[in-house]
Amino acid sequence: MxxxxxxxxxxxxxxxxxxxxARLPPLLVAAQRVAATVAQGVHGRRRVGQGDSFWQFRPFLPGDAAGRIDWRQSARSDRAYVRETEWEAxxxxxxxxxxxxxxxxxxxxxxxxxxxxxxxxxxxxxxxxxxxxxxxxxxxxxxxxxxxxxxxxxxxxxxxxxxxxxxxxxxxxxxxxxxxxxxxxxxxxxxxxxxxxxxxxxxxxxxxxxxxxxxxxxxxxxxxxxxxxxxxxxxxxxxxxxxxxxxxxxxxxxxxxxxxxxxxxxxxxxxxxxxxxxxxxxxxxxxxxxxxxxxxxxxx
CATH class of the missing domain: 3.40.50.410 (von Willebrand factor, type A domain)
Structure with a gap:
C-alpha cells in the first residue's frame, strides 16, 4: 500500500x-586530529592471551611450563625464551x-x-x-x-x-x-x-x-x-x-x-x-x- x-x-x-x-565534518576532523596526536605517544592495545597471532618473545620465568619454551628462538642465545600470542577477542x-x-x-x-x-x-x-x-x-x-x-x-x-x-x-x-x-x-x-x-x-x-x-x-x-x-x-x-x-x-x-x-x-x-x-x-x-x-x- x-x-x-x-x-x-x-x-x-x-x-x-x-x-x-554540515556539523559532522568539522567535529570528525577535530576528533581524528586529536586522536592522531595522542596515538603517536601510546602503544597498541594488544595483550597476552590465547590467540594465533604472534606478539613477542620474552625470557622464560620460574613457574612457566617447559612446553611453552620456543626452542628455535632460545637456540640463538644463552637464555630460554617463551613465545607469546595476542588475545584476539x-x-x-x-x-x-x-x-x-x-x-x-x-x-x-x-x-x-x-x-x-x-x-x-x-x-x-x-x-x-x-x-x-x-x-x-x-x-x-x-x-x-x-x-x-x-x-x-x-x-x-x-x-x-x-x-x-x-x-x-x-x-x-x-x-x-x-x-x-x-x-x-x-x-x-x-x-x-x-x-x-x-x-x-x-x-x-x-x-x-x-x-x-x-x-x-x-x-x-x-x-x-x-x-x-x-x-x-x-x-x-x-x-x-x-x-x-x-x-x-x-x-x-x-x-x-x-x-x-x-x-x-x-x-x-x-x-x-x-x-x-x-x-x-x-x-x-x-x-x-x-x-x-x-x-x-x-x-x-
Whole structure:
C-alpha cells in the first residue's frame, strides 16, 4: 500500500539532515586530529592471551611450563625464551556524554562549551579504540556496536538534536554487555546518590569503567566579583548574589566535596575518575581516558 506523503514532515527531515551533514565534518576532523596526536605517544592495545597471532618473545620465568619454551628462538642465545600470542577477542566499550542543558553553557574564559568538548573527546576516544580493534557503542542510542566513526558521530548528533529541554544529566537505564567497559563524560553535578545508583547498576552487570568530569573554568573557580545574577539552566530558580566573592570559598569547598564523592563512588566500584577543564587542551584528557581503559595485567 502506498500512503500519501506528509510534505511538512519531509521538509523538516530534510532540513535536519542538511544541518546534521554540515556539523559532522568539522567535529570528525577535530576528533581524528586529536586522536592522531595522542596515538603517536601510546602503544597498541594488544595483550597476552590465547590467540594465533604472534606478539613477542620474552625470557622464560620460574613457574612457566617447559612446553611453552620456543626452542628455535632460545637456540640463538644463552637464555630460554617463551613465545607469546595476542588475545584476539575485542572488548566492547560503551560511551556516553551528558546532553543536559547545563552542558551547553560556556563562559568567556573558554573557547568551547562543555558538550562540544565532551563530544570531541568521545569521538576521539572512539577513533583510538576502533583503530585498536575494539567494539564501540553509544549508551542511549542503538543497541548495536558500530564499526565506523562516521556512524557513531551521526548517533551522537541525533542524540543532541533529540534531547528534551529537561534531559537528565546521567546515563539512561539500559542493557549493556556483560564484562564490557563504560566511559561516562559530563559535568557530573547531579546529586551523589543518583550517581551512586547509576554506577552501582552498571557495576552489578558487571561493567567497569571511567568517569570524566568536564567543567568550564568559571565553574571551577567562580571568578566573578560583585553583584551577579545566576540563571538556572535545569529548572533551578534564578539566584541573585550581592557579593560573589563572599561565597567563593564555600563554593570551592562544595565543588571539592562533590569531586571527592565522585572519586569515592568510582573507587568503590573499581572505576576510575578524573577532571578536565575546557580551557585545557583535550589531548591530555584523551590520553588519560585511553590509558584508563588499558586491560589490567592478567585480565582479558
Amino acid at each position: 502506498i500512503l500519501p506523503s506528509r510534505s511538512g514532515d519531509s521538509a523538516v527531515s530534510a532540513r535536519r539532515a542538511e544541518a546534521l551533514g 575485542a572488548q566492547t566499550v560503551c560511551l556516553w556524554r551528558d546532553g543536559s542543558p547545563s552542558m551547553r553553557w560556556r563562559s568567556k574564559a573558554a573557547a568551547t562549551s562543555k558538550i562540544e568538548r565532551a563530544e570531541l573527546l568521545l569521538l576521539a576516544l572512539a577513533s583510538l579504540l576502533l583503530r585498536g580493534g575494539e567494539r564501540v557503542r553509544l549508551i542511549g542510542a542503538e543497541a548495536r556496536a558500530v564499526t565506523g566513526l562516521d556512524r557513531l558521530a551521526e548517533q551522537v548528533q541525533h542524540l543532541r538534536d533529540d534531547a528534551a529541554p529537561g534531559a537528565a544529566g546521567l546515563p539512561p537505564d539500559t542493557v549493556l554487555p556483560r564484562h564490557s567497559r563504560a566511559v561516562l563524560i559530563g559535568d557530573l553535578l547531579a546529586p551523589l546518590e543518583q550517581v551512586q545508583a547509576v554506577v552501582g547498576r552498571m557495576a552489578a552487570i558487571p561493567v567497569t569503567g571511567h568517569m570524566l568530569q568536564v567543567l568550564d573554568p568559571a565553574e571551577a573557580l567562580l571568578p566573578y566579583e560583585g553583584r551577579v545574577r545566576f540563571e538556572g539552566l535545569e529548572r533551578e530558580q534564578h539566584t541573585l548574589i550581592p557579593r560573589v566573592e563572599g561565597v567563593r570559598e564555600a563554593y570551592v569547598k562544595r565543588l571539592a566535596a562533590q569531586q571527592e564523592g565522585l572519586a569515592a563512588i568510582c573507587s568503590a566500584a573499581g572505576w576510575g575518575f578524573s577532571v578536565h577543564h575546557t580551557d585545557h587542551p583535550p589531548e591530555a584528557a584523551l590520553l588519560g581516558l585511553y590509558t584508563a581503559l588499558a586491560p589490567e595485567p592478567g585480565r582479558r
